[in-house]
Amino acid sequence: MPGPQDDDKPPTTPGSNNGSAPPPAKPKASILSFQASQDVKRFAKKYRTEISASSSSVMSTFVAFPLDFAKSRMQSYETSFMHTVKDAYKAEGLRAFWRGVGPPMLSVTVVRTISFSFYQKVKYYLDTKITDVTGHSPLAIANAPGSYPNAYTLACFGGAGAAAGAAITTLSCPFELTKLNEQLAGKVAREAQANCIAQNASPMVDIKTGSWNTARRLIRDRGFQGLYSGYRLHLLRDTIGTAIYFTTYESAKQLMANARGRSPTSPYAVVVAGGLCGILTSALIYPIDVAKTLYQKALLSAGSGYAARPKISFLAAGSYRGLGVSVLRSCLLNMIFFSNFEMVKKRINALDVD
DSSP, X not given: OOOGGGGGSOOOOTTOOTTSOOOOOOOOOOGGGOOOOHHHHHHHHHTHHHHHHHHXXXXXXXXXXXXXXXXXXXXXXXXXXXXXXXXXXXXXXXXXXXXXXXXXXXXXXXXXXXXXXXXXXXXXHHHHHHHHHHSOOHHHHHHSTTOOOOHXXXXXXXXHHHHHHHHHHHHHHHHHHHHHHHHHHHHHHHHHHHHXXXXXXXXXXXXXXXXXXXXXXXXXXXXXXXXXXXXXXXXXXXXXXXXXXHHHHHHHHHHHTGGGTSOTTOHHHHHHHXXXXXXXXXXXXXXXXXXXXXXXXXXXXXXXXXXXXXXOOSSOGGGGTTHHHHHHHHHHHHHHHHHHHHHHHHHHHTOOOO
């Protein structure tokens, strides 16, 4: 009776030489020749947006975090970029530029993944509604060769972006608040030490607060709602900012690709659209972001006390302190994010699924 391995051998024919050499053995599988199973491929295709967004968020957040650190300090203190960098490096070392990066790596990944997934769902929903009312499909227009952005596409992308931004603020606000505290902790601690020395008091100040300790302190001083200090300004910033963000990205990609007869995911179009959406979003909502940072800084320093909410001013010079760093950070972050996002999604789409 043939053994189980005989199934892999070619059948013998009458008159064949059974004593001939056996066929060459199949090469053993190695980790370098790993092939995903059909179940894994189907899972990847089903959740391609989430997989692409999460992997891209981790990479882009880590790379651009030092610029985010500098932006937060420049918004909170009247210092230049070089002074901020030199001061932090001299007093706190290189690690200061990534202090607090852990929570954003987690929160930004979760928030962006949910945001992109939510955006996709709302985008298709709005496309259906706009098509029913007007007879024009925004997504069909955006994907048509030679097409340009119009009122239908702008309404669809902007509405979906605003909805996504508003939806994820509840999740992102506590994480961003603790991140801000970590970024400012070293500077605040040194100021406190200087005041203690001036008053002949003990200069014992711990700058290693930690995100968990910050969250516990906020809950202790202000209750659970302390985790949402500055929530209204955060909601305003993210609702407007995410609407601008997705509208700019989708429209720029359409102009750079479809309008010129190219693939909408061509590297050139993706890089330009990603950088442009980061630049415009940062520039247009920056005064709101500054007001949010100043208000949250005041609340973090006030304990259980009162802190006045600063006014949002689009004309005051102080409202744009650190804008250059913010624009550079956002441009770099989104160029990296969208390039990796589209590349991963394209590779997942190319998987052969039975």
